[in-house]
Amino acid sequence: MEIISYILLLLNIISFLLGYLYGNQSIVQYHHNIKSNYPNKTILKTSNITIDDKKIVTKIDTSDLEKKYDQLGDNKNSQDTILSSVNKLKNIKPK
């Protein structure tokens, strides 16, 4: 009877140790799997992909504006010439 009690106690201890060891391992693996289901934050931070958020110019319709005048703006004539400026700039400015 005593021998049976010792055998059962030994089995109990072995079961406990096995359970403790394997149980720990599976918990670690479980946590590891949870982590791998989420995106890696480091990768997101270093990504160079950006969206083009430049404002788009939509068509500006002015056909529904009815003109009610003859002339718009004042005209002024100047004796100024631009020929020498253009020539000088063409000479010094690299194409």
Place this chain on the structure above:
Amino acid sequence: MIGLDVGTSFIVKSQEQTDGIKYTEFRDAFYIIKPSTPVATKMIEKGLNGKVFIKDNDGSFILLGKDAIEKAVERNDNAKRPMSKGVVSAKEKDAKRILAFILQEVVGKASEPLEKLVFCVPAQPVDVEDDDFDVGYHEDVIKSILSECGYDAKAINEAEALCYAELENEDYTGLGVSCGSGMTNICIMLNGEPTVLLSTTKSGDYIDRMTAVATGEKDTVVQAEKENGNFTIGEPNNNPILSAVSSYYERLIDYTTKQISEALRDHKSLPKFKQPLTIVIAGGTSLAKGYVETFKRKLQENNFPLPIKIVRHSSDPLHSVSKGCLIASKVL
């Protein structure tokens, strides 16, 4: 070929003629009158006879240019602007449509397919970080409007255009300051190459706004008084509006010269100039008496980091940016 100064206050087109340059200028302003009854519609339309206006599909009348400002002053109200602080606002639906209409009317259809047209845009400002301030979007909007008219439109910086028009005798080396109503634009040029471009968002409109707050008048009323009144910057004036205008002018020039000096100090792109620089000033805001003298004095007081040869006014302050765009259309 066409040069086009697209300013907050004026749009100026320039075209070469056999005997010189023809400028067409238009005040960049509008004022909307919305009639409440059919009878009022007829009365208003009759009253607007001889004025520059357009009729919208909702029945409202939109006065344009000088007539818009006159009507706003008459009604003790503010005229609207299609542009604000040098750029078209992405938020203002009306403004874009009216700017498109004005530009299409001022430049007309291209005389040949893809006729070359150079227009000016402001530089990125050093004193504001606003999502609504988008020079790229502004450039795209203007380009789109002009392309619809058949032009091959290219943009250059406003102060760069001023340098092309004014620095021929200096071999295109010097500094151009374009003082518009919405912004002040600055370009440092070395042998025809713009090396530093910057802007500030305070100019003539700032003076109007601050004077309006100080005197309780409307901005448009202040603007009209400022443009027609007799005052000298920094000198006392018996007219309370002009007295305030004079004071705010001095503060504006102090602010601008401080910003320029600060931006250029230790600027990485600033060339090592061998000779002292010529500084040329243009734009409607620079027309006030004493502007150039005050600017020169404030540059010295605020330790401008480059040696100065001369600070001078443009030979044609209202047209030189447009002329520079016309020159650029032949070179670029």
